[in-house]
Amino acid sequence: KAGVTQTPRYLIKTRGQQVTLSCSPISGHRSVSWYQQTPGQGLQFLFEYFSETQRNKGNFPGRFSGRQFSNSRSEMNVSTLELGDSALYLCASSGSLAAGAGETQYFGPGTRLLVL
């Protein structure tokens, strides 16, 4: 089975721009979660989607948004980029059935975003 895939792998943007990152979960997985990793804050939860519905959201400003499509693929969008948004953005998938809490999340390789 193919793992979680994320595109693009690397991205350079300038302040004020917006960016869209894409994530394709493991086949059969219906839950997709997004995390931000920075040297200062570590790994922080952004949001989680299941069956096109956001079930959980972390403590991030409204500039961070996401969505999930009917095929479970997910996108996250960051508008009005700031220097502090430079990070590794990781997507994870889980849940072949009910995708309840506590299921193992399998991570993709991440997208490295640099904001200049």
Add this chain to the structure above:
Amino acid sequence: AQKVTQAQTEISVVEKEDVTLDCVYETRDTTYYLFWYKQPPSGELVFLIRRNSFDEQNEISGRYSWNFQKSTSSFNFTITASQVVDSAVYFCALNIGSSYKLIFGSGTRLLVRP
């Protein structure tokens, strides 16, 4: 509040040494799940183990073993006979039964020198 503490920021060992990575967690929930992930330089988080709060059995997988002790809220990870390929950052994470997010510790960077 839920929290995961990995007090060891960086550990350096010589190949073939045993090494233990500490993880202490905080939660008031009775149902929770604990995880360990490995992050090599490539950046991807690789799943190692999942444990639920009702299963305190220790687990061994090859050179890896995990010690879960609810009495001390710890979930420690031991690598026996370490190898250079074990060099990575290791994260301990907590998921409570009513949530879908992982709460990560700050990670422990392990360097195994030849």
